[in-house]
Amino acid sequence: MRTVLVFSPHADDAAIFCGGAMARFADEGWRVVLARVTDDRFDSVGLPVAETLRRTAEELHHSAAILGVSEVVELGFVTDCLADTPLGTLRERAVRLLRQYRPHTVMSFDPADRFEDNQDHARVAQAVAEAFWVACFDKHHPQHLAEGLAPHTAAERWYFSRRGADTNHVVDITPQLARKIDAVCAHQTQMRNVVNQVRLQFQAAGRPVPALDHAVAGGDLRPLVQAFVGGAARAIAQEAGWDAACFAEAYRREGTDALEDLI
Numbered sequence: 001m002r003t004v005l006v007f008s009p010h011a012d013d014a015a016i017f018c019g020g021a022m023a024r025f026a027d028e029g030w031r032v033v034l035a036r037v038t039d040d041r042f043d044s045v046g047l048p049v050a051e052t053l054r055r056t057a058e059e060l061h062h063s064a065a066i067l068g069v070s071e072v073v074e075l076g077f078v079t080d081c082l083a084d085t086p087l088g089t090l091r092e093r094a095v096r097l098l099r100q101y102r103p104h105t106v107m108s109f110d111p112a113d114r115f116e117d118n119q120d121h122a123r124v125a126q127a128v129a130e131a132f133w134v135a136c137f138d139k140h141h142p143q144h145l146a147e148g149l150a151p152h153t154a155a156e157r158w159y160f161s162r163r164g165a166d167t168n169h170v171v172d173i174t175p176q177l178a179r180k181i182d183a184v185c186a187h188q189t190q191m192r193n194v195v196n197q198v199r200l201q202f203q204a205a206g207r208p209v210p211a212l213d214h215a216v217a218g219g220d221l222r223p224l225v226q227a228f229v230g231g232a233a234r235a236i237a238q239e240a241g242w243d244a245a246c247f248a249e250a251y252r253r254e255g256t257d258a259l260e261d262l263i
């Protein structure tokens, strides 16, 4: 059985950026392993930290179950603080997971995305990109080898980003779209915080939006999530020139292509 290992800096990133492909891998019989890097302790509106920790963890497991994830790994770093975490510390955790789960494919934010303004996303992307080759070395982190793990790296890296720059791989997620929307909706606590950020931006622009006020105050988030997730997936399919009824996700995929001639 092939394994895909997904690095999600925050609980909701995986469902939002690659939930369709994750569900598709699961449908095709792959083992899907999801690693949440931070604890999301600050990602809520009006809730104390302890309650935020509890809810985001519970919602992560619910979302993962919808997508067919086999195993959730919690690395537990403090959220929104990875810029202050040594890159080597993060990289070691990524190397360990590569050696432990021995994936065929790794999914992560794109280290080449210069527009990324979330340092948790950027740091995890950097750590995973370095771990890809460090995990091959038999002298890096000998404690892993002493524990019985062996050098390993993935055959393919699928990188996602907010702007989808340098896309070279588009995946049809039409059959998985409903599950992707359900999985994103499962992250109620974090989605409400996302909507609150948009609400405050419009407020600063002097344009209060009652629908956003209502959503932050406890209203149904599904119509907003459906419009956002469905709209983004349709736009990617349209850009690829696909049928108007199709939905897709975009990746910058790095595999063995560049080495084929040599081999």
Ligand SMILES: [Zn+2]
Residues within 6 Å of the ligand: 009, 010, 013, 118, 121
């Ligand atoms: Zn995130």
